[in-house]
Structure formats: C-alpha cells, structure tokens
Amino acid sequence: MHASALLFAAALTSISLDPPAMKNPVGISIGAVRLRRQHAHSFQKILQDELKQRVRWRGVDKDDPEVLTLHLPAVAAASLDDEHPELTRFLRENKGEYLPGVRKKCPTLALKPPPSPPPSPPSKKAKKDDDGSSGGFRFVELFAGIGGFRLGLERPDVGGKCVLANEIDPHAASIYRENFADSDSCLAEGDVLDLSGDNLPKFDMLVGGFPCQPFSNRGEQKGLDDDRGQLYREMARILKEGQPKCFIFENVPGLVTMDGGSRTGRVKGERPRFTPGAVFERILKTMRSCGYNVDWQVLNSRKFLPQMRERVYIIGTRIDLGPGCEKFNWDSLILKDLKEEETATVRNIMEPKDSPAVIASELTPAQLAKVKSVHSKRGTILSEDGRIDPDCKAPTLISRYHTLSSFSTKFIFEEADGTPCRRPRYLTPRECTRLMGFPEDFIVPTHEDAKATNKYYHAIGNAVCPPLISVLGMELMNCIR
Structure with a gap:
C-alpha cells in the first residue's frame, strides 16, 4: 500500500491533541476533561450553573473503569480555555484535568484508504502539481450535504477529485453514499469538530457551504449567537491546518447584510449592490488571517438554471501563490451569455402529468385546506401568491419546501402540457433535482417512501447548484495555475 494511502487510512480515527494550554485562535474551542467517574455529575451541574445553560457531553470515553474522558461542548471548552475560576477550582480540588484540543473518537469518521491509481506515464503537455503528479486537483468538501460541490468539481472539464x-x-x-460509488473511501460522517487536521489527505482546494440557518432572512437571524453560526471557524481551522491553494465557500446573501450591511433595491436589468455588515466582515477577516487573498460576490443561479437562487460565494487563494483572487473574472459569471435552452423555465423541467411521482405530489383535500388557511391568515390568495409560474424561473428552493405551514412553499x-391540476401539487423530488442542476442519473427516492422523500426535499433545498460550482472551480484554478 502506498504511503499516502496509509496516511489517509489513519486520518480522523485517533484523538487529536493540539499543543497543551494553547487556545485555537481560528477554530471553535475544543477539549475534554479527565475526571473520576463519581465526580462527573457534579462537574456537569457546576457547568450548567456557571454557564447558565443546559450542558451535554459531546461524548464520553470509558477506556478506564475509574476515570472518564468527558468531551465538552464548545462553550464549556472556551470557558476552560479562559481559565474560568469556578471550573478550574473544581477540577483542581477533584484531581481532574482539562485537555485542550482533544477531539472525540468517532467510528463513522474512520475511512477506508482510497484505491491506488494504476501507474501511467504523464503526458508531455500535462501540467505538474506541487507534488509532481500531473493534471487535475484534489479537494476536500466540508458540510458536504448530498454532494453538490462534488458534482460540480468532478466534471471532466473541471478536473477535480x-x-x-x-x-x-x-x-x-445516506443520499451521498447512494450516489457516489467510492464514498466509503472519502465520506467521513460525523461532526466537523472531530475532524483532525493532523492527518488530512493532501488537497488543493477546500469547499463547503457552512450552515446558513443563522443568517437566513427566513429564520430568526441569530447570526454568530447561534452555535451553527460559529462553524465558519472550523472552515478556517481546516484552511489553516491544510493550507490548500484555494477555497470556495457558499452561503445565503443574508450573511452579507447582517449587522449593519445593506443591499440596493431590485431594479430590472440591474444587479443589486451589497455593502457588507459587521458579521460578514468578521468572517472575511478570519479567512484572510489564515494566509489567503479573499474576494466574494453574490450570484444568482438564474443564469444557469430555471430557478432564482441568490447565494454569496467566497473565494480565496493562498497569498504565496500571487494575486490569485485579483485575477478572478467575476464578469464571466455575472454576464455569461448562455443559450436559451440552458436557461430553461420551470415547464422545461417538469415531469409528465401521468408520472407516479406527479400524482403522489398532489395535495390532499385536508392539506389544501391547511395551505389555504396559511394564506388566509396573511391576507394572501393561494392561487396567486402560492403559484409557481411554469413559464418563468422558480422561486428559491429551500429546505422547508415540503412543509405545509411554510408561506415560502409554492405549488404547481x-x-x-398546459393541463390544469385537479389540486395544486408540490414539485416532485426529480423536478427539484433538475431545478438545482443535478444530473438526471442522480438517485432520488421513490414516491412510495414518504419518509425518505421528506428527507430528500430537505437535503436538496440545502444543496448548492453544481453548474455554477463548475464555472467557479474552473475560473479559480485558472487563476492560480
């Protein structure tokens, strides 16, 4: 077995310990406490009293019959990093020990080594990577979801792996595994907090869409006060530890304007202009502190797909590689002149009316009554405000699309073929998949499996659009070659 494969097999399977007593200036605070079993409950109680919130261990290692290793939630680890007086006193008096930087062992993060590629002589015209290998680039996909980044970057004309x-x-x-045959050798299922940077495989690009719920205009917008809102720091940690050549991150445009930012109103024929708020500026500063030139732009997938989907894309190139981002041609994305068939309307992606999936997606009389009630309470009319125009672009597909109580849900x-529906219906899973630009051979659940279908709607609404990712990936790699 190649040495690189052995290294990869060891990745993520062992506890990783950052240098003792050193705070992680980039990633989320992480750590564990070693404490005799009889003191664990008392320590949990004092944590809850001091932090004024419920505390659950992220995990408990029971390797020693007398002593437990208690993996701390981030807020508790941060308090011990700051030497919280009551917590440190309790540990001192009860002969406990705080272990900063310890990451939890997680069986689902243990990966099989990737198959070694057969040796082949490099082409004379092939470009060389830093390690001497020819062609393509390697990428790590965090917050992978169902693999939208992977679909975009592994296209043959893009060249990613x-x-x-x-x-x-x-x-x-589960959806990811079903759609990628080699997922056992690359999918690490588990908390990003437990990914050890020490044994990451060599990679050229980091990609991911960190959780958007804290920043979405459709939510409470707790921002960085939401635990999920802090997960961008884990993207930064992997950047710092892996030092890839470049990165692409994605999120909702509400992230840009949060806490003092703004956007201009919608004017036909003009792109809105965004002014970053304090939250977004803080995130950009964190990425730059990892050694990268950073740039960003809000793009709409309507240029690529039959869907109106604004998202902010943050790109970065390692400083030692030169200007990088400064050469990135955003106009190639903003002003791209696509053929008409490539910017189809909803009608072009709809399934036949006699499809079993279409029939199954029709609202029942009880569901229709509930949806009408939602609109009535808002003073709107379902047939007008809840309608998807088949000859236009679809509204933004969201994770809560298949939810009756959501006013954002629109119906066919x-x-x-122009036939009126007996009753309004949802977009089918396949139609949603097409709206996002996923390929036709992407596996979607059958209409008989209601639970899997509900989960799929949530997952596809959280995905990125592969065609847009493809163009971003090609342009970014061209900037650093």
Whole structure:
C-alpha cells in the first residue's frame, strides 16, 4: 500500500491533541476533561450553573473503569480555555484535568484508504502539481450535504477529485453514499469538530457551504449567537491546518447584510449592490488571517438554471501563490451569455402529468385546506401568491419546501402540457433535482417512501447548484495555475 494511502487510512480515527494550554485562535474551542467517574455529575451541574445553560457531553470515553474522558461542548471548552475560576477550582480540588484540543473518537469518521491509481506515464503537455503528479486537483468538501460541490468539481472539464467529504446529517450522508460509488473511501460522517487536521489527505482546494440557518432572512437571524453560526471557524481551522491553494465557500446573501450591511433595491436589468455588515466582515477577516487573498460576490443561479437562487460565494487563494483572487473574472459569471435552452423555465423541467411521482405530489383535500388557511391568515390568495409560474424561473428552493405551514412553499397549478391540476401539487423530488442542476442519473427516492422523500426535499433545498460550482472551480484554478 502506498504511503499516502496509509496516511489517509489513519486520518480522523485517533484523538487529536493540539499543543497543551494553547487556545485555537481560528477554530471553535475544543477539549475534554479527565475526571473520576463519581465526580462527573457534579462537574456537569457546576457547568450548567456557571454557564447558565443546559450542558451535554459531546461524548464520553470509558477506556478506564475509574476515570472518564468527558468531551465538552464548545462553550464549556472556551470557558476552560479562559481559565474560568469556578471550573478550574473544581477540577483542581477533584484531581481532574482539562485537555485542550482533544477531539472525540468517532467510528463513522474512520475511512477506508482510497484505491491506488494504476501507474501511467504523464503526458508531455500535462501540467505538474506541487507534488509532481500531473493534471487535475484534489479537494476536500466540508458540510458536504448530498454532494453538490462534488458534482460540480468532478466534471471532466473541471478536473477535480474529492479526497475527503464530511457530513454530520445521517440522511444527507445516506443520499451521498447512494450516489457516489467510492464514498466509503472519502465520506467521513460525523461532526466537523472531530475532524483532525493532523492527518488530512493532501488537497488543493477546500469547499463547503457552512450552515446558513443563522443568517437566513427566513429564520430568526441569530447570526454568530447561534452555535451553527460559529462553524465558519472550523472552515478556517481546516484552511489553516491544510493550507490548500484555494477555497470556495457558499452561503445565503443574508450573511452579507447582517449587522449593519445593506443591499440596493431590485431594479430590472440591474444587479443589486451589497455593502457588507459587521458579521460578514468578521468572517472575511478570519479567512484572510489564515494566509489567503479573499474576494466574494453574490450570484444568482438564474443564469444557469430555471430557478432564482441568490447565494454569496467566497473565494480565496493562498497569498504565496500571487494575486490569485485579483485575477478572478467575476464578469464571466455575472454576464455569461448562455443559450436559451440552458436557461430553461420551470415547464422545461417538469415531469409528465401521468408520472407516479406527479400524482403522489398532489395535495390532499385536508392539506389544501391547511395551505389555504396559511394564506388566509396573511391576507394572501393561494392561487396567486402560492403559484409557481411554469413559464418563468422558480422561486428559491429551500429546505422547508415540503412543509405545509411554510408561506415560502409554492405549488404547481398547471402541468407541463398546459393541463390544469385537479389540486395544486408540490414539485416532485426529480423536478427539484433538475431545478438545482443535478444530473438526471442522480438517485432520488421513490414516491412510495414518504419518509425518505421528506428527507430528500430537505437535503436538496440545502444543496448548492453544481453548474455554477463548475464555472467557479474552473475560473479559480485558472487563476492560480
């Protein structure tokens, strides 16, 4: 077995310990406490009293019958990093020990080594990577979801190869495995906090869409006060530890304007202009502190797909590689002149009206009554405000699309051939998949499996659009070659 394969097999399977007593200036605080079993409950109680919130261990190692290793939530680790007086006193008096930087062992993060490629002589015209290998680039996909980044970057004309993907949601991970035959050798299912940077495989690009819920205009917008809002720091940690050549991150445009930012109003024929708020500026500063030139832009997938989907894309190139980002041609994305068939309307992606999936997606009378009630309470009319126009772009597909109580959910009233629907219906899983630009051979659940279908709607609404990622990836790699 190649040495690189052995290194990869060891990745993520062991506890990783950062230098003792050293705070992680980039990533989320992480650590564990070694404490005799009889003191564990008392320590949990004092944590809850001092932090004024419920505390659950991220995990408990029971290797020693007398002593437990208690993996701390981030807020508790941060308090001990800051030498919280009551917590440190308790540990001192009870002969406990705080272990900063310790990451939890997680069986689902243990990966099989990737198959070694057969040796082949490099082409004389092939470009060389830093390690002497020819062609292509390797990337790590964090918050992988169902693999939208991977689909975009592994297109033959882009040339990427996923060497590690991480996803915590078991349903999304299940969809990922079903659609990528080699996922056992690259998908690490588990918490990003438990990914050890020490043994990451060699990679050229880091990609991911860190959780958007804290920044979305459709939510409470707790921002950095939401634990999920801090997960960008784990992207920064992997950047700092892996030092790839470049990165692409994605999120909702609400991230840009949060806490003092703004955007201009919608004017036909003009792109909105964004002014970053304090939260976004802080995130950009963190990425730059890892040694990268950083740039960003809000792009709309309507240029690529039959869907209106604004997202902010943050790109970065390692400083030692030169200007990088300064050469990135955003105009190639903003002003791209696509053929008409490539910017199809909803009607072009609809399934036949007699498809079993279409029939199954029709609202029941009880569901229709509930949806009408939602609109009535808002003073809106379902047939007008809840309608998807088949001859236009679809509104943004969201993770809560298949939710009756969501006002954001829009319905099909007219089939592809112009036939009026008996009752309004949801977009089918396949139609949603097409709206996002996923390939036709991407596996979606059958209409008979209601639970899997609900989970799929959530996952596809959280995904990125592969066609847009493809163009971003090609342009970014051209900047650093």
